Amino acid sequence: MTTYTDKGPKPEAGRFIAFDHITFWVGNAKQAASHYCTRLGFEPFMYRGLETGCREIAAHVVKQNKIIYIFQSMLEPDKPADMARHLTQHGDGVKDVAFEVEDLNAIVKKAKSRGAVVVKDIWEESDEHGSVRMATVQTYGDTTHTLIDRSNYNGPFLPGFKPVNQKDPLTKILPTVGLLHIDHIVGNQPDLEMNDVVDWYEKNLMFHRFWSVDDKQLSTEFSALRSIVVTNYEETIKMPINEPAIGKKKSQIQEYVDYYGGAGVQHIAMRSNNIIETITNLRTRGQQFLEIPATYYTSLRQNLKNSKVKVSEDLDEIQKLNILIDYDDEGYLLQIFTKNMQDRPTLFLEVIQRHNHQGFGAGNFKSLFEAIEADQAERGNL
Numbered sequence: 044m045t046t047y048t049d050k051g052p053k054p055e056a057g058r059f060i061a062f063d064h065i066t067f068w069v070g071n072a073k074q075a076a077s078h079y080c081t082r083l084g085f086e087p088f089m090y091r092g093l094e095t096g097c098r099e100i101a102a103h104v105v106k107q108n109k110i111i112y113i114f115q116s117m118l119e120p121d122k123p124a125d126m127a128r129h130l131t132q133h134g135d136g137v138k139d140v141a142f143e144v145e146d147l148n149a150i151v152k153k154a155k156s157r158g159a160v161v162v163k164d165i166w167e168e169s170d171e172h173g174s175v176r177m178a179t180v181q182t183y184g185d186t187t188h189t190l191i192d193r194s195n196y197n198g199p200f201l202p203g204f205k206p207v208n209q210k211d212p213l214t215k216i217l218p219t220v221g222l223l224h225i226d227h228i229v230g231n232q233p234d235l236e237m238n239d240v241v242d243w244y245e246k247n248l249m250f251h252r253f254w255s256v257d258d259k260q261l262s263t264e265f266s267a268l269r270s271i272v273v274t275n276y277e278e279t280i281k282m283p284i285n286e287p288a289i290g291k292k293k294s295q296i297q298e299y300v301d302y303y304g305g306a307g308v309q310h311i312a313m314r315s316n317n318i319i320e321t322i323t324n325l326r327t328r329g330q331q332f333l334e335i336p337a338t339y340y341t342s343l344r345q346n347l348k349n350s351k352v353k354v355s356e357d358l359d360e361i362q363k364l365n366i367l368i369d370y371d372d373e374g375y376l377l378q379i380f381t382k383n384m385q386d387r388p389t390l391f392l393e394v395i396q397r398h399n400h401q402g403f404g405a406g407n408f409k410s411l412f413e414a415i416e417a418d419q420a421e422r423g424n425l
């Protein structure tokens with residue numbers, strides 16, 4: 044495991060602020076949005092579709108604290124063509140990861156000069172709340188990044204969307220979840236493509252390496268992976284990039300690539316400040332998580348006895364909920380992974396709580412892989 048301290052030169056102009064929102068392209072946006080509300084505690088936020096004068100697509104936006112997801116679907120056969128092709132190829136998945144930025148012109152100019160593919164050059168959208176400027180660039184696979192400058196806008200989301208004022212009656216009877224903001228978003232790459240993707244972020248967006256692990260540290264008897272995390276200068280946006288490594292059997296990263304039909308977003312990690320309450324309530328709502336073998340907790344209890352760090356959460360509670368712990372001398376993190384969010388074994392979600400620990404759970408990868416492999420074997424893919 045390597046932690047990097049060299050941030051590289053500070054960009055002369057332009058700044059990445061935070062994750063803005065995530066756009067999913069799915070077969071049935073209405074139902075997908077509803078699933079994230081009932082199972083994961085999001086609330087209906089915005090809508091755009093036939094009723095708002097948008098003729099080609101429907102978009103349902105859901106929100107939980109600072110996390111905003113847009114689910115989009117086609118309305119007519121084979122239109123828009125790129126959406127139709129995307130859905131057939133990848134199934135339901137993440138199409139775009141949007142970042143809020145300052146000085147969009149400078150960022151786009153730099154990216155263009157470095158050879159980034161601009162899918163949609165700077166455009167502006169306005170309404171009574173002001174105007175938003177955006178541009179979209181291509182990253183790995185069919186995934187894109189939309190860069191959003193909101194400095195002249197004070198509306199609740201984006202022009203063209205209508206607020207959904209009707210509360211979901213289930214919100215009143217289901218427990219609050221408390222997911223706060225996006226912690227990191229992981230992209231899986233085909234074999235030996237990780238380094239090129241990392242270079243792309245360094246060259247085009249002026250990101251730098253934050254953390255990495257290689258397959259010698261990250262392997263089980265069967266499968267292995269390599270991962271490098273890239274981040275912006277201020278380190279507010281973390282994007283781990285994975286690739287499979289050769290093991291005895293098929294890597295879980297390769298399984299993803301096979302089913303997604305190429306590179307794409309593997310998981311979205313969301314931060315909680317009280318993971319025990321968050322996971323208890325997500326389980327009450329019926330959200331399913333990976334099952335962790337009891338042996339993990341036996342060795343965890345043993346190892347924690349000899350460690351400098353003191354975990355303040357109740358370990359029985361942690362074990363009951365199948366939450367994982369990774370730690371060093373200075374701090375620890377708690378994390379848990381959902382089962383896949385759709386039938387294809389592609390996207391899943393993570394919930395993470397940090398106590399003075401900026402890692403990504405490398406100490407858990409082995410037990411996590413073993414849990415994933417148990418499911419993978421059940422699917423006949425190991």
Ligand SMILES: [Fe+2]
Pocket residue numbers: 227229310312393403
């Ligand atoms: Fe993660």
